Amino acid sequence: xxxxxxxxxxxxxxxxxxxxxxxxxxxxxxxxxxxxxxxxxxxxxxxxxxxxxxxxxxxxxxxxxxxxxxxxxxxxxxxx
Numbered sequence: 001x002x003x004x005x006x007x008x009x010x011x012x013x014x015x016x017x018x019x020x021x022x023x024x025x026x027x028x029x030x031x032x033x034x035x036x037x038x039x040x041x042x043x044x045x046x047x048x049x050x051x052x053x054x055x056x057x058x059x060x061x062x063x064x065x066x067x068x069x070x071x072x073x074x075x076x077x078x079x080x
Contacts, residue, residue, distance in 0.1 A: 007051050014044035 020037035028034070 004051065004055075007048060010044045010047045010051070014041055014048070017041035017044060 017037045017040040021034060021041065024031075024033040024037055
């Protein structure tokens with residue numbers, strides 16, 4: 001499985017967001033800081049889901065194209 005650089009960046013951002021949420025809940029009395037980290041976590045999750053779906057779609061298209069080309073090759077039999 002190929003992992004792109006942006007997936008790694010999003011994953012690291014999500015880990016930092018979880019740490020930020022824990023920190024904000026522990027040491028700050030309600031405020032925008034908690035919502036900032038929750039928003040960052042949500043954006044990271046949606047980004048990872050989006051890149052995963054794009055990767056899966058691309059692999060499916062490549063597989064279909066490969067199957068079509070193999071089918072065409074098998075369909076071409078020399079005539080006697």
